[in-house]
Amino acid sequence: MPKIVDPEERRASVAAAVWRVVRRSGLDGVSVRTVAAEAGLSPGSLRHYFATQAEVLAFAMQLVLDRVRARVEAVEPDPDTATAVRRVIEELLPLDAERRAEAEVWLAFTTRAQVDPALRALRDASYDALESVCGQLTDALLPDHPGREAEVERLYALIDGLVLHAVMRPDRATPALMRAVVDRHLTELTR
Amino acid sequence: MPKIVDPEERRASVAAAVWRVVRRSGLDGVSVRTVAAEAGLSPGSLRHYFATQAEVLAFAMQLVLDRVRARVEAVEPDPDTATAVRRVIEELLPLDAERRAEAEVWLAFTTRAQVDPALRALRDASYDALESVCGQLTDALLPDHPGREAEVERLYALIDGLVLHAVMRPDRATPALMRAVVDRHLTELTR
DNA sequence: AGTGATTTGGTACGACTGTGCCAGAAAAAC
DNA sequence: GTTTTTCTGGCACAGTCGTACCAAATCACT
Numbered sequence: 137m138p139k140i141v142d143p144e145e146r147r148a149s150v151a152a153a154v155w156r157v158v159r160r161s162g163l164d165g166v167s168v169r170t171v172a173a174e175a176g177l178s179p180g181s182l183r184h185y186f187a188t189q190a191e192v193l194a195f196a197m198q199l200v201l202d203r204v205r206a207r208v209e210a211v212e213p214d215p216d217t218a219t220a221v222r223r224v225i226e227e228l229l230p231l232d233a234e235r236r237a238e239a240e241v242w243l244a245f246t247t248r249a250q251v252d253p254a255l256r257a258l259r260d261a262s263y264d265a266l267e268s269v270c271g272q273l274t275d276a277l278l279p280d281h282p283g284r285e286a287e288v289e290r291l292y293a294l295i296d297g298l299v300l301h302a303v304m305r306p307d308r309a310t311p312a313l314m315r316a317v318v319d320r321h322l323t324e325l326t327r
Numbered sequence: 328m329p330k331i332v333d334p335e336e337r338r339a340s341v342a343a344a345v346w347r348v349v350r351r352s353g354l355d356g357v358s359v360r361t362v363a364a365e366a367g368l369s370p371g372s373l374r375h376y377f378a379t380q381a382e383v384l385a386f387a388m389q390l391v392l393d394r395v396r397a398r399v400e401a402v403e404p405d406p407d408t409a410t411a412v413r414r415v416i417e418e419l420l421p422l423d424a425e426r427r428a429e430a431e432v433w434l435a436f437t438t439r440a441q442v443d444p445a446l447r448a449l450r451d452a453s454y455d456a457l458e459s460v461c462g463q464l465t466d467a468l469l470p471d472h473p474g475r476e477a478e479v480e481r482l483y484a485l486i487d488g489l490v491l492h493a494v495m496r497p498d499r500a501t502p503a504l505m506r507a508v509v510d511r512h513l514t515e516l517t518r
Numbered sequence: 519a520g521t522g523a524t525t526t527g528g529t530a531c532g533a534c535t536g537t538g539c540c541a542g543a544a545a546a547a548c
Numbered sequence: 549g550t551t552t553t554t555c556t557g558g559c560a561c562a563g564t565c566g567t568a569c570c571a572a573a574t575c576a577c578t
Contacts, residue, residue: 162442164355168536178557180539185555189536240441246495247438250431251353263496286507289492289500290485293508297488301480304437305454309480316477317484324515359566369527371569376525380566 147185147195150175154196155241163244166193194254197245200238201262204228208269218326221273225318228266228295230302231311239303267292277325287325294321338376338386341366345387346432354435357384385445388436391429392453395419399460409517412464416509419457419486421493422502430494458483468516478516485512 153175157166168189172182186192207227214220230236249259270292274284281287298317301309344366348357359380363373377383398418405411421427440446461483465475472478489508492500 160442162439164439165442167534169534179536180558181556183537187537243438244441247434248353248355250435250494251351251356259495263499267499283507283511286504286511289489289504290508290511293488293492293500294481294485295488296491297484297486298480300487300491301484303441304450308454308458309484313477313480316474317481320474320477320481358564360564370566371528372526374567378567 148199150177150182150185150192151196151199154192155200155237158196158241158244159237163193163248168192190252190254193245193248193252194258196241197249197255197258200241200245201258203238204242204262205265217276218322221276222318222322224269224273225295225322226315228269229298229311229314229318231314236302236306239299243300243303266295270295274325277322291321339390341368341373341376341383342387342390345383346391346428349387349432349435350428354384354439359383381443381445384436384439384443385449387432388440388446388449391432391436392449394429395433395453396456408467409513412467413509413513415460415464416486416513417506419460420489420502420505420509422505427493427497430490434491434494457486461486465516468513482512 150171153171154166157170157174161170168179168182171192172179175182182192186195208224211220211223211227214223230239245255246259249255267288271284271288274281274288274291278284278287294317298309298314302314341362344362345357348361348365352361359370359373362383363370366373373383377386399415402411402414402418405414421430436446437450440450458479462475462479465472465479465482469475469478485508489500489505493505
């Protein structure tokens with residue numbers, strides 16, 4: 137195993153350590169010491185890559201949002217509009233273990249953003265971006281649709297609700313059920 | 328102003344203090360001292376009503392869930408099915424400042440339930456109850472509907488997504504927009 | 519009024535927090 | 549080979565955390 141020397145990779149590995157701690161103990165369990173231990177670093181060394189703990193949190197959250205954005209952007213287009221829309225939506229849903237873990241971390245950060253201005257800025261930006269995506273999906277399915285705003289919010293709320301449920305009750309909100317819900321919604325929209 | 332002497336009222340006022348602290352500083356800001364100060368008590372006195380801090384949190388969360396349940400149960404029935412369904416849904420949504428505050432607290436506790444077994448039990452029970460409510464609403468609108476499970480989850484996810492958005496972005500997810508979304512959804516279901 | 523139970527305020531303890539700081543190791547530059 | 553920079557580990561500090569404990573105050577009841 138090659139040693140990680142690139143500072144940016146080191147920061148990324150710290151972020152991954154943050155994610156693991158968040159999943160195990162929640163965002164409250166994230167301290168300088170727990171993260172350092174999880175990343176295999178000493179607290180003093182950790183401080184060399186991140187000046188403050190707030191910087192650690194902001195970086196770890198930003199990386200989550202970046203991953204979601206990258207996945208959505210990487211969706212290959214499809215001649216069939218409904219198929220293209222479905223693919224984008226399914227990239228936003230935690231349909232496998234990795235993305236469910238990602239969603240858990242997202243929820244933790246999103247909730248803390250409620251009382252942390254720095255994280256709130258990140259959250260609001262990603263909220264706007266996702267709302268825009270949902271707007272594009274809606275326009276693709278229903279061009280010049282009256283009541284567009286409500287239709288966009290309906291899709292966005294449905295997606296976030298599914299994500300929330302998959303995090304809270306993965307035994308209930310299974311990938312199969314989430315797909316069925318999306319199927320039904322898209323079928324109704326294109327009818 | 329009469330003095331509060333009833334122990335149960337005292338506990339409720341402590342829970343209210345917890346809610347205020349949660350809204351101001353998040354669930355992390357809830358400590359024995361901050362809650363005691365917010366409730367106008369000394370830490371030692373607080374411990375006389377709650378043996379542990381975990382008990383304080385469980386009680387405060389339970390009271391939130393009780394309020395939601397009481398509101399849903401208090402919905403007066405209506406001969407028109409669609410109207411009755413809409414009324415129940417609108418009781419679940421944070422359409423005014425008070426219920427939005429309630430939703431903020433709910434989100435904080437729900438997120439912590441992810442890593443706190445005691446709170447998780449409360450959350451899971453209320454999740455099941457709300458899922459059951461959504462099932463009844465769905466059955467009322469669409470009796471003997473094929474794919475009932477997906478339809479129920481679609482409604483439940485939509486509601487929770489709207490709640491989540493109202494908490495995160497009250498400027499975007501306004502009461503008017505939420506009503507419009509629900510309107511559109513119900514119109515589509517009954518079509 | 520007196521007695522026993524309840525309620526209150528406050529202190530103390532060990533554990534944990536973020537951050538500041540520094541000496542030594544490792545690496546890089548010359 | 550020497551110097552300079554980067555990196556690492558660890559200690560110290562002030563502060564907060566939950567909880568245990570206790571004496572004083574207040575209350576209820578005879």
